Amino acid sequence: MGEGLFLLVLLAAFFFLVVPVLAVVAAVRASSLHKRLSTAEQKIAALQAGKPVAAEAHEPFIAPLDDTGPKLEPEPEAVPDPEPQSAPEPDLEPARAADRPAAEAAIKPPRIDWERRIAANWMVWAGALALALGGLFLVRVAIDAGWFGPTARTVLAGLLGVGLIAGSYRARALNVVQEAQTAVRHLPSIMAGAGVITLFGATLAAGVLYALLPPPIIFVLFAAIAALAVALAWMYGPALAALGLMGAYVGPFFTGADGGSPLMLLPYAFAVTAGALGMIRVRGWPFVSMLALAGAMLWGLLGFFDPSVHSQWAVPVYALALAGLAALFGQHQAHDPLMWLKSEAGEARTPVFRIHGEAFAVAHLFWLGASALILLHTIDHGLDPVAVPVLSLFGGMGLFATWRRAGYSLFVIISAATSLGAMALWTPWVGQVPSFAATLAVLYAGAGWLLLPRLQVQAPVALVSALFAPAAFMIAAWRMTAFDPPMLWAMAAFGLAALNIMALERLSARDEAFRSHPATGAVYALAAAIFMVLCVAFAFSGLWLGTGIAVVALALAVLYRRFDLWLLRRASVVTGAAAVVVLLRPDLLTEATISTRPVLNALSFSILPSIVALLGAGWLLKARQDTARALSGMAAFLGFALVGLLIRHSAGGGSLEGPQGGLGEFAGYAISYLGAAAGLFWRNASGLVLNLLRWGGLLVGSFAVLLGLGALNDASVPGWPVLNLLLPAFAMPALLLAVCALGQSRADLPGWSRALSIAAMGLGLVWALLETHRAFTGPVLFDAEPVSDAQMWSYSATLVVYALGLLILGTLRRSQLARFGSLAILATALVKVFIFDLGALDGALRAASFIGLGATLLSTALFYQRFVFNRDGKGQAMQGS
Secondary structure: OHHHHHHHHHHHHHHHHHHHHHHHHHHHHHHHHHHHHHHHHHHHHHHHHOOOOOOOOOOOOOOOOOOOOOOOOOOOOOOOOOHHHHOOHHHHHHHHHHHHHHHHHHHOOOOOOHHHHHHHHHHHHHHHHHHHHHHHHHHHHHHHHOOOOHHHHHHHHHHHHHHHHHHHHHHHOOHHHHOOOOHHHHHHHHHHHHHHHHHHHHHHHHHHHOOOOOHHHHHHHHHHHHHHHHHHHHHHOHHHHHHHHHHHHHHHHHHOHHHOOHHHHHHHHHHHHHHHHHHHHHHOOHHHHHHHHHHHHHHHHHHHHOOOOOOOOHHHHHHHHHHHHHHHHOHHHOOOOOOOOOOOOOOOOOOOOOOOOHHHHHHHHHHHHHHHHHHHHHHHHOOOOOHHHHHHHHHHHHHHHHHHOHHHHHHHHHHHHHHHHHHHHOOOOOOOHHHHHHHHHHHHHHHHHHHHHHOOOOHHHHHHHHHHHHHHHHHHHHHOOOOOOHHHHHHHHHHHHHHHHHHHHHHHHHOHHHOOOHHHHHHHHHHHHHHHHHHHHHHOOOHHHHHHHHHHHHHHHHHHHHHOOHHHHHHHHHHHHHHHHHHOOHHHOOHHHHOOOOOOOHHHHHHHHHHHHHHHHHHHOOOOHHHHHHHHHHHHHHHHHHHHHHHHHHHOOOOOOOOOOOHHHHHHHHHHHHHHHHHHHHHOOOOHHHHHHHHHHHHHHHHHHHHHHHHHHOOEOOEOOOOEOHHHHHHHHHHHHHHHHHHHHHOOOHHHHHHHHHHHHHHHHHHHHHHHHHHHHOOEOOOOOOOOHHHHHHHHHHHHHHHHHHHHHHHHOOOHHHHHHHHHHHHHHHHHHHHHHHHHOOHHHHHHHHHHHHHHHHHHHHHHHHHHHHHHHHHHHHHHO
């Protein structure tokens, strides 16, 4: 107790005395280091600014030594030569003195000139705002007081606007404005903008407030003021152009022209947009282009939603005109192609949406806007006489634009997506739609195929040319309620798949190994794969559909061996996974689908060919180990599932939902899954899928063994001794667990090998004890009859015999784990004899139990000495020698 108290006192002294001292020392050292760091930073800043660095008083100047050679101790009489220091000083001082203000200016932050900022910038904008508000207030006062009539007010407002614009032109010529570097230089544009706003207000008052002029005149005046604003923008900047465009687009709302004929308003909006894009093309004002896009889309949507628009051609023609205008607007920046996936020589990847310039981006946005207007119109009107030519013409424009300008490759994709969206959303779905879809498919496929040799980058056009047909086919399959007859659709899909394979042959002959255009071959391969799956989907149903999809995976592997396209390899894996999903769909695993015949039913006839097809695909793709393993893993998974399904089907009396089969069903699960796991463990199979399968099989099989143990209470085990249901339920799983342990020992995983070995030995002992128990109780293992003395003695004998068997096995295989298991079971037998048999047995059985156990223990000791210890000792001696 005294030593503990002394230790606590020492610890307290350390924390309350030593630690504060250390903290003070650390603070002093930190302060010193901080001071030295600050001094070094000041010296570095002064050197960068060209200022001389004065040496500290307590550190005399020492000439630097050459560090390249060995360092020697300086002799006492060596004195640094003063000439290199004193000679240049008179010449460098003036330069250093001259550089000192610049250095100080570089170190000190610039001062804010608040006077200049307030007087020359803020006051200009504040004055403009005050002037505008004052004019509005003056107009309001004049109206309230009734000083002038409507005509006089309108005329005066117009004169004020003209005067402001004229004053802006005069202010622009002033020298003080031209030489200004502040907001004063914006004074002319501010005056001109105020004048344009005033003219718009005067025109609005004359038309809407006072009805002094008819709507057509007001409309013309609005357009003229907008044109004036755009013209002023050439001198004063894009703000006036934006103001003019807003007036031009919004003007018809305030002139009564918005209810007129679309044949006048939509061409007017198109003319304004064309003028705006022309001005942007020359001047290059980005935000004005966004305003033009918004105004053009506004009038297109108004034409779509306005019930007074009776012409079905108005909005589609307007959208097509916008699309053509977009192609013309950005063509000077669309010469270079958009790089997809890889360049022509297979070089580094570049972004798909690499925008070349502002006009290029605006052209794509306008094309998207035109696509939206066409899609809205065609969805609203359905398959009418307008939709067919408009969608066809829009697709042709996209192909033509892509052919003429490589940078417009997205146009054809947008056009194709518009047609597919219209077909998908048309209501109602009429019988002419498939014919229309086939017409567009021929357009895109044929025109795209003809354009491919003329294109530097073929992927976008190839994408549309190859995939539009399967996309339209799938839309038709989704929208139509019945395919009558379905075999005609299957034959059509098969023919289209064959056409795409023929196209692959032609492309591979033109471009060997698809070196120059890999994406082109990939999209045609994808189209072929899609049509193969569609062919199977129309030709088969139920479990046979999964078998057909597995065969498609095999066919894609064959095509990969022929064309060496990465997409075919990936498609083979995807279709293989789809086959597994279809084959194991719960709604297909019914009695009507499978039939009640055991084993020879639809389960075997559909899943076994699928397994063979997937294994064949994996063998064909063995050069690609990851793909081959994935396909082989899918086949193994189907094999696992098939075994379990067949066992459940047989145990359920011909139905997967029948009553449980008890111990026999669980024995089937255990043997099947543990056997598959043992095979994978023994082969030391690697890969994610195979690892999942072998460990999954081990877990499922072990769980089945546990379920079998739980089923023993209600189970009956008919048969002969040893040759009964306990053998497949427990003995065979124990052997399979031992095989798994051997496989893990070969893989140099001793931890898992030991665990599996212990499980195998334990399960084997359970089987031996259950067989001993059945020998006395008969087929019904657990009844109410008491346990006899002979039965209790037999349990001890079983433990001893099983332990001796493990000892011999461990000695032969030099397995220390098996010998330890033998000793553990002998110890269990010893405990049983001394605790249970001593009180439960009488007479000769008690004596026999003790004599047999004693003889066994002595024999075991002699056996160890003769066959284990001596052999190990000789081995160690030989090893040591």
